[in-house]
Amino acid sequence: MNGRQNSRPTLEQVAARAGVGRGTVSRVINGSPRVSEQTRAAVARAVAELGYVPNQAARALAGSRTDAVALVIPEAEARLFAEPYFLDLIRGVSAELAEADKQLLLTLVRSEQERQRFEQYLAAQRVDGVLLASVHGDDPLPDRVRELGIPVVMNGRRSEAESVPYVDSDNIGAGRAAVAHLVGRGRQRIATVTGPLDMYVARARLGGYRAGLAEAGHAPDEGLVAAGDFTEDGGRAAMRELLERRPGLDAVFAASDVMAAGARAALREAGRRVPDDVALVGVDDSPVARLMDPPLTSVRQPIEEMGRTMARMLLDDAPGGRGDVPKRVLPTELVVRESC
Amino acid sequence: MNGRQNSRPTLEQVAARAGVGRGTVSRVINGSPRVSEQTRAAVARAVAELGYVPNQAARALAGSRTDAVALVIPEAEARLFAEPYFLDLIRGVSAELAEADKQLLLTLVRSEQERQRFEQYLAAQRVDGVLLASVHGDDPLPDRVRELGIPVVMNGRRSEAESVPYVDSDNIGAGRAAVAHLVGRGRQRIATVTGPLDMYVARARLGGYRAGLAEAGHAPDEGLVAAGDFTEDGGRAAMRELLERRPGLDAVFAASDVMAAGARAALREAGRRVPDDVALVGVDDSPVARLMDPPLTSVRQPIEEMGRTMARMLLDDAPGGRGDVPKRVLPTELVVRESC
DNA sequence: CACCGGTATGGGAGCGCTCCCACCCTAGAG
């Protein structure tokens, strides 16, 4: 891979052509108001004639900003999350960044070593900001990035009291809505398959489930709670466990569609019909939900919108922090299908 | 979003600390052999002590290379392709680039305007190479990029005789393998739902289907061919059409899993059982295939491997072109499940 | 008519690196 050969015009050449100074061209390029209309036009013409495009490296060096933002996704999660999650997120981030004419640098982190390398990378001043997806409870990276003085926004949070700016969806509301719906359909013994409880998102959905039951006046029963890990196999295993512990259950809230698919398989194994014997609700409203048999009721998160919001927050990040941590929690929405 | 405040050490400072010249430090950093072991050690120590990380912008400016590669994905396709396709591709590209210590710049192109902007972007010399995914038959972008003198590799090709380096999977083999399998199971009237025929990938799979039938001694019947568009709805519509034209068909090769899902729905509507009445084969081996009822036999493409191969080809792109266009066609593999 | 404030403009001084030429020194050859 060799460099570019055909040398492109420089600021200086544009200046010469327009019969003005270098500084003036720079002002025009950067939209400074301190330029007469006449000069601006002359420069614009020279730019067009020469097909001038500013050299980004030079800009970055002189101006110490890069017009690029990194989106960091742990590879392990990329495999495991409901399929289109990250693609939707990327889509949202990308759309918003494009509007601001910023570039998206995607970093899939595969190992601890690559994480280290990423920190080096940040130190090399290659990005103006960082977006972090799928951060676990004890992850020090967000704080590390902040210490480097680089703006950062996370997707999701590490705990209830998060110290780093984040965008999350209303996971508590998701659990609550699912349970309310099941209660509304007359279900009495509602179980749940949770995600890995070291992730806030899993705890929040579980919290919503409990809150929903409490609001409906159901007594809590820990026997109706089984931990999964956001995988299909995990969902299947958790469902089997639940059926063993509480054979009389008549509904399940799975904290993800993928786990719901696993649960559905376990129910089929056990000869339970959905929704006749057991009603099922998932989270994500992924394509999987539509294709399941019967189609799965699921709580939709506005993933793409989260991506957009993250990017916007990052770009808006005003120099002077205004006291509290910027955060945004977006609403979720129940999509009702035949599984309950 | 403001710049970095804490200034990091520079080459010069490392040089001072190590008691050597600037050039020597540069040589050490870049692994030049023309440095004595002793000096190298002294510099390495100074680097470690100061926590020096080379400034990327300065490097790019002075050396006119960026250590970054752009991956371009048309947004329209990102929505439509079998779900994890692009994520798998990204994963492969990312892994390979990480090994070479290159950065991945992801560009989702939403509109003609954004395409233009992308060309500007290339002219700004921000990347050392370009990877293009999902290129349509008449797309001029690949040639445009080459004209700028930037190395480029495509995923898939625009036609049989492609002039730009590419990595593709064996789509003809995919169609052939699917048909051979169906013939082997004793199916007599094998139909196909194709992708949009302005895409080479769709034509290739159709070609494979025809070749497979010919090899089995089946007479061609254009009534058994219906065009889809890689969407579920398209698959459903095409299947209805086929059932109307050739009610006696006993097998269908759908050129994607998503279309197979649509076809499956149409078959259910029509009261045909799968696989008893009609056998079904898809392409992609996506999660959708596993979750279908019955699980779908599908032709797997090595997507992640394609991504890796693309990145490797791009990085290897030797300065002097050696006559013919570099290309790589990776094998596909039939994954048999209960749908036939 | 000298003076002032403001606006438009030119261009020097870097930003931190790579490239490359000049120079030093040492060892072997003549």
Next chain:
DNA sequence: CTCTAGGGTGGGAGCGCTCCCATACCGGTG
């Protein structure tokens, strides 16, 4: 002992911008 050949090394000259200070010029003031 001089000469030559290199390996090692230092540092000047940019790379193409942005920042910012200095300058030029304008009309209005006292």
